[in-house]
Amino acid sequence: MASEWNVAAERHSALHYLYRLGDAVLIAVCGIAMGALYFHDGIRSAAPVNGFLTMLCALGALLIFPAFGIYESWRGRSRAVLGLRIAAAWTLVFISGLLGAFLIHQIGAVSRVWSMGWFIGTGVMLALSRVVMFRMLANVRQQGINAKRVLIFGYGPLGREMYDRVQHFRDAGYRVVGVYDEESDAIPYDVTPLRQIEEVSGFVRDHGVREIWLTLPMAACRDLSGVVRQFRNEMIDIRWVPDVSSVELLGHRFSEFMGLPVIDLNSPPVSGITGVVKASFDRVFSLGVLVCLSPLLLLIAAMVKLSSPGPVLFRQQRLGIDGQPFNVYKFRTMRQHQDGGGVTQAVRGDPRVTRVGAFLRRTSLDELPQFINVLRGEMSVVGPRPHAMEHNELYKELIDRYMLRHRVKPGITGWAQINGLRGQTDTVEKMRKRIEFDIYYIQHWSFQLDLRIILRTALHGWTGTTAY
16 A cells, blocks of 8 residues: 555655646747747747746746745645646746846846737636646546545545535546445445544555545534544655534634634625625625616705705614614705604505605615615615614614624615615514525625626616505
């Protein structure tokens, strides 16, 4: 078995250097090919610095690319992340090459058209080479060749999920050969069940197990150190798959905190770079809406002013992201009145609602001023609808996870609203259903989902029988 490990290690090392050399050659070939297309007699007829830049970047890739981890094993890992790493690595190599040309006072002689074409073309070819390589590996692995043997440690719901994923994603190149669980009767027939911890070490050595996946429940985390210690002398990878799905919060994210790895168990997906993208889209979209609909907004404002005495806009305090209060704007749809310290939702035939206000409510046009809130950064175009403060105090004690909806910015429209959950919530069950949809949106957020909600709102979401 030791000889097999040595052969595998040598093969991996040889492939590692082959990949590095292949990328360097690809960079040089792309530079020469682009020179043949752009320069009359090829890159040799151009200023010498262009050829110098090509060779410098090819050599630089040999040194810089490995630092980005693009030659590590990507079995079962995100290809999108690999693509981003390749793009970042090639960009750094290219900028470093330009810096080298600058230091020798030849940056002015670098052809801008050729260098940009080379930069883009090389990026495309580097990505394409990975697509071809992964497709070839997938074909090989689907036939059972080059598959890593795995032992699953613990066969509860998470262990079964990992086994099912191995069967579904065969191109990832894994094969479950054993399962350790003292009690489970659901172990698949095609793997070896292990009932005693003493059997595991011998099984790992005798069957060439390359990885152990720890899928123990969070309550059994105290046992992990003993398991890891048992295999400290084995040349295998040990992966801990924490059962974070058993914690019913918003989601989880792996990060570093004070120099230590941590799992944020209540982390909304709309954060970091995704949060910046969403916020930027919100502001650009809301500005466009306010400019394009300005004639309609002025007309509605005049109609509201003429319908009854009082201000055009209605302002009411709501909770924003992380429970920060803000004033939400709407066109006023009711006659001025006193609520007596509480909030009474409008009902069908409510005498407080003006004729103009009834039309605005039925068509949701009263919500348009909230694009001002979006422009101010207090709201998002898509998100959970903000509720009255009194409703928050009432329902947070009655509905589990109610306040989690405030971990993101409230929205003008949302997943609950396009699924018919808009208007009056006169029962706890109606509100509970809306909260379920709000939490689902937060947990499954994506930019594509936002666009889908906006499109459905524009086509079907402006009217409804429950809005009055």
